[in-house]
Amino acid sequence: MAGFSGAVKIADLTDYIAPSQDCIVIETKTKAGRLVLEDDLEPGEVQINSRVKEAINPDAKFQAASEPVKINLQDCLACSGCVTTAETILLEQQSTGEFMSKLGDVSDTHVVVSISPQSRASLAAYFKTTPEETFEKVASFLKSLGVQAVLDTTAARQVARMEAAADFVHRFRASAAPRPPSQPPPGPLPVLASSCPGWVCYAEKTHGTYVLPYISTVKSPQAIMGTVVKRHLAAKWGVPPEKIYHVSVMPCADKKLEAARDDFFLPGTTMPEVDCVLTSLEVLQLLQERAVDFDSLHRAPIDQLFDPLTTTPAPQPAPEAAQVEQSGTSGSGGYLDYVFRHAAREVGGVEVRGPLALKTLRNTDFREAVLEVDGKVVLRFAAVYGFRNIQNILRKIKTNKCEYHYVEVMACPSGCLNGGGQVRPDAATKQTPKELLEQVELAYDRIPSADPAAEAGAAALYGSLVAGGCFSERARELLHTRYHHREKTAAMTVANW
Numbered sequence: 001m002a003g004f005s006g007a008v009k010i011a012d013l014t015d016y017i018a019p020s021q022d023c024i025v026i027e028t029k030t031k032a033g034r035l036v037l038e039d040d041l042e043p044g045e046v047q048i049n050s051r052v053k054e055a056i057n058p059d060a061k062f063q064a065a066s067e068p069v070k071i072n073l074q075d076c077l078a079c080s081g082c083v084t085t086a087e088t089i090l091l092e093q094q095s096t097g098e099f100m101s102k103l104g105d106v107s108d109t110h111v112v113v114s115i116s117p118q119s120r121a122s123l124a125a126y127f128k129t130t131p132e133e134t135f136e137k138v139a140s141f142l143k144s145l146g147v148q149a150v151l152d153t154t155a156a157r158q159v160a161r162m163e164a165a166a167d168f169v170h171r172f173r174a175s176a177a178p179r180p181p182s183q184p185p186p187g188p189l190p191v192l193a194s195s196c197p198g199w200v201c202y203a204e205k206t207h208g209t210y211v212l213p214y215i216s217t218v219k220s221p222q223a224i225m226g227t228v229v230k231r232h233l234a235a236k237w238g239v240p241p242e243k244i245y246h247v248s249v250m251p252c253a254d255k256k257l258e259a260a261r262d263d264f265f266l267p268g269t270t271m272p273e274v275d276c277v278l279t280s281l282e283v284l285q286l287l288q289e290r291a292v293d294f295d296s297l298h299r300a301p302i303d304q305l306f307d308p309l310t311t312t313p314a315p316q317p318a319p320e321a322a323q324v325e326q327s328g329t330s331g332s333g334g335y336l337d338y339v340f341r342h343a344a345r346e347v348g349g350v351e352v353r354g355p356l357a358l359k360t361l362r363n364t365d366f367r368e369a370v371l372e373v374d375g376k377v378v379l380r381f382a383a384v385y386g387f388r389n390i391q392n393i394l395r396k397i398k399t400n401k402c403e404y405h406y407v408e409v410m411a412c413p414s415g416c417l418n419g420g421g422q423v424r425p426d427a428a429t430k431q432t433p434k435e436l437l438e439q440v441e442l443a444y445d446r447i448p449s450a451d452p453a454a455e456a457g458a459a460a461l462y463g464s465l466v467a468g469g470c471f472s473e474r475a476r477e478l479l480h481t482r483y484h485h486r487e488k489t490a491a492m493t494v495a496n497w
Contacts, residue, residue: 094256094276096286102245102276103146111245112233113142114151114225118251118331119280121444122422125436126284127294131447136299138283141292149233149303153248154447155457156228157221157333160195162458163479164218164335165342166471167191168406172347187213190382190397190404193335195220197258198411199390200483208485211394217480221333222248222255223264224479226273228305230266232465241266247276249283251419252412263481279421306460331444332415336369336383336408343406344371348378358383365389365413368404381406386413417444 124134139150174186194216203211230241259274344350358367365385371378382404384393396402412419417440425431468474
């Protein structure tokens with residue numbers, strides 16, 4: 001379970017299949033079984049070996065259960081019968097070994113790697129270089145292995161924030177406006193950010209239909225990047241999407257869960273838009289396994305998804321993009337900061353400039369931002385990190401005592417910069433986790449939150465791929481998703497009791 005967030009590992013999620021439990025996915029084929037990872041299975045599959053019932057009456061004859069049944073990660077994510085162990089076994093197939101095997105594939109597979117800012121900051125802190133130099137040297141290393149393109153996810157993050165801001169304003173205004181009975185109600189407030197897959201998995205499997213309507217439908221930057229790579233980049237290169245193997249480098253192993261969701265497959269196929277997720281730590285281990293002298297690596301330019309000279313005109317990002325502060329809550333994507341500034345302008349008629357004033361409440365992982373106009377509270381936002389704080393905010397929502405309009409929710413304490421897939425503290429220097437996190441934060445602060453390239457990339461994405469504006473019908477089709485209540489089985493309930 002190393003690398004997964006607390007929201008995935010704890011709460012009422014069962015960590016094993018109890019002897020009395022059946023896997024409900026295959027219960028029509030074998031009545032009970034244990035998970036086994038065999039050498040001859042396809043990546044992403046496990047096998048359930050059946051148990052044979054013993055006859056109580058010597059004269060009675062029981063037929064042995066049917067042959068072992070293979071299931072995949074999508075089967076496991078679709079139920080709450082046995083959450084973490086089964087999924088962990090399956091997710092181990094998303095590894096550097098699988099990545100390297102694709103690089104050795106001679107069947108014209110184009111390997112593309114997109115790297116998150118949080119991972120670049122973690123590796124920069126380890127190598128004691130700037131994030132920009134780290135990014136370019138990692139790109140050089142990956143291309144020496146045979147990777148065709150190395151991409152920055154910042155433009156996808158910018159698009160995710162723009163959609164999240166538009167989604168919030170739409171819900172905020174619709175919640176206060178009268179509507180005819182025939183019109184479906186808007187999503188309720190508060191809007192809960194959706195970029196953290198550990199939090200989403202926990203909400204689906206633990207709180208279900210009560211909480212899911214509150215979650216923003218906007219895809220995460222990783223999912224948006226997958227959509228762009230498998231659709232736009234494939235068309236640009238003139239290759240079918242199945243010939244592109246898209247690898248995402250992320251700060252948390254929970255992103256492996258996200259990539260495996262069939263909601264993020266190309267429509268009408270079983271092809272994921274993100275084929276493999278590697279953590280920051282796995283990239284470091286790959287460098288170490290190959291005895292790479294990082295200091296001697298040359299710096300390679302980062303590839304661009306869009307050619308500004310050939311893209312069609314597109315709406316520019318909102319002016320609050322340049323105002324987002326990289327410190328504070330931005331270590332997890334800056335959703336609170338960006339959405340707050342956009343909503344303040346659209347709803348409150350106020351331009352928020354400079355650092356956003358955040359008030360620490362219960363602990364450093366529970367902070368709020370408030371906008372007052374003429375002595376009246378117009379907006380109240382919160383950043384809620386870590387499982388304990390998530391439980392507190394959900395308890396408020398369920399008892400109708402939540403005073404917030406928007407909540408940035410992250411499963412990991414201290415957010416994505418402290419993700420379970422980040423580089424570990426240096427044992428040789430007796431570095432503490434706190435000291436390492438401080439260094440990662442300093443490195444991350446050196447990465448522009450919304451630089452001109454990211455803004456141009458976001459505008460080009462809307463122009464080339466969406467062919468429409470932010471939160472348009474086409475944007476909601478491509479850049480938004482949905483969530484699912486995972487029903488609990490009776491056996492699951494008894495086992496938890």
